[in-house]
Amino acid sequence: EAGVTQFPSHSVIEKGQTVxxxxxxxSGHDNLYWYRRVMGKEIKFLLHFVKESKQDESGMPNNRxxxxxxxGTYSTLKVQPAELEDSGVxxxxxxxxxxxxxxxxxxxxxxx
Amino acid sequence: KQEVTQIPAALSVPEGExxxxxxxxxxxxxxxxxxxxxxxxxxxxxxxxxxSSQREQTSGRLNASLDKSSGRSTLYIAASQPGDSxxxxxxxxxxxxxxxxxxxxxxxxxxxxxx
Numbered sequence: 061e062a063g064v065t066q067f068p069s070h071s072v073i074e075k076g077q078t079v080x081x082x083x084x085x086x087s088g089h090d091n092l093y094w095y096r097r098v099m100g101k102e103i104k105f106l107l108h109f110v111k112e113s114k115q116d117e118s119g120m121p122n123n124r125x126x127x128x129x130x131x132g133t134y135s136t137l138k139v140q141p142a143e144l145e146d147s148g149v150x151x152x153x154x155x156x157x158x159x160x161x162x163x164x165x166x167x168x169x170x171x172x
Numbered sequence: 173k174q175e176v177t178q179i180p181a182a183l184s185v186p187e188g189e190x191x192x193x194x195x196x197x198x199x200x201x202x203x204x205x206x207x208x209x210x211x212x213x214x215x216x217x218x219x220x221x222x223x224s225s226q227r228e229q230t231s232g233r234l235n236a237s238l239d240k241s242s243g244r245s246t247l248y249i250a251a252s253q254p255g256d257s258x259x260x261x262x263x264x265x266x267x268x269x270x271x272x273x274x275x276x277x278x279x280x281x282x283x284x285x286x287x
Contacts (some may be wrong), residue, residue, distance in 0.1 A: 064215075091178060102176070103261070103277040106268070117272035151216065153275075161206065161265075161275060165215035 064085070066152050072170045081167045085134070085154030092135050093161070095128060099149035106150075108133060121146075124135035133154040142171045173268050178278035185252055186286055193247040195262030200240050200255045203273055207236050207247050208261040210280070216261065220247070223238045252285045259283070 065084040072095040073079050085092045087098070106115035106125070111132035124143070129135040139146055149168050155161045185191055188259045195205070204223045208216040220229045220236040222245070228237040235248040249256060259282045263275040 067213075095275075095277075102279045103263075103275075105274045105276070108274055109273055110272070115272045116268055116274070118270065119266070154217075159204070160218055160221045161263075162218065163208070163216035168213075 062153055064162050066150075066164035066167050068167060069165060070168045070170075072172060073142055075144055075171055076141045078138065079142055079169060081137045081139075081150055083135045083137070083152030083164060083168070085152070086162055089154035089156055089162075091155045092133070092134070092156070093153045093155075094137055094149050095151040095153065096126075097151070098145070103151065106137075108168050132137060139169075142169075144171050147171045173263060174202075176262055176264055176276050176278035178223075178262050178281050180281060181284040182284075183277065183286075184233045184284045184286065187252060187254060189252050189253055189285075190248070192248050193249070193260050193262075193283070195245040195247070195278055197243045197245075197264045197276070199266060200243050201266060203213050203267070204239065205236075205238055206263050206265070206275065207234075207245075208218060208263065210259045212258075219260075227250045249283075252283075254285050254287050257283055257285050 067082045092109040093170045097103040105119040108115045109129045126138045149166045153161045153163045179194045209280040222238040233250040259280040261280045263277045
């Protein structure tokens with residue numbers, strides 16, 4: 061069974077550009093989460109989908125971040141325009157209900 | 173607001189030692205607690221999941237305990253090996269204002285086991 065897959069693994073972009081991160085959850089997992097770890101800090105929650113619906117996006121830093129989950133399958137997280145402080149590792153996780161969460165390998169975003 | 177603290181931040185031990193990693197959380201109203209391992213440049217690998225009604229879980233040389241009332245968990249690693257070198261993360265799942273639950277992480281303990 062395939063795990064949670066994230067693309068790309070690394071991305072280096074200039075300030076002001078747009079970047080789109082993708083996450084493919086484990087098949088059958090209705091819950092999909094985005095988390096982020098910035099340098100020196102703990103991993104923090106960004107938002108939560110149940111199927112295609114955003115249930116909680118209270119962790120999103122600002123309106124430059126837009127997440128979608130079309131059809132309740134894969135999800136994308138777009139940052140537009142990117143700023144220097146957006147650099148970090150973005151993790152996606154999926155789960156069934158309130159049980160074990162499975163994480164992807166993360167996307168390391170560097171904004172220069 | 174839930175906060176998770178991990179002590180120590182870093183630990184260096186010789187191979188073969190038994191060691192304990194500590195995790196504390198401020199709000200005991202959790203669904204479960206999960207220990208993860210993260211290798212450099214890699215994702216998070218789930219090691220153990222303890223439901224709020226459980227006291228401990230074991231997997232091979234790993235044993236995790238949970239004392240929900242005091243807000244503490246420990247991860248015990250027996251007979252450590254160089255391959256155990258990684259960052260170990262503790263995370264609690266708790267209900268948010270949305271009514272749904274998510275994970276709150278500690279900063280992790282960076283473990284180095286030398287041959």
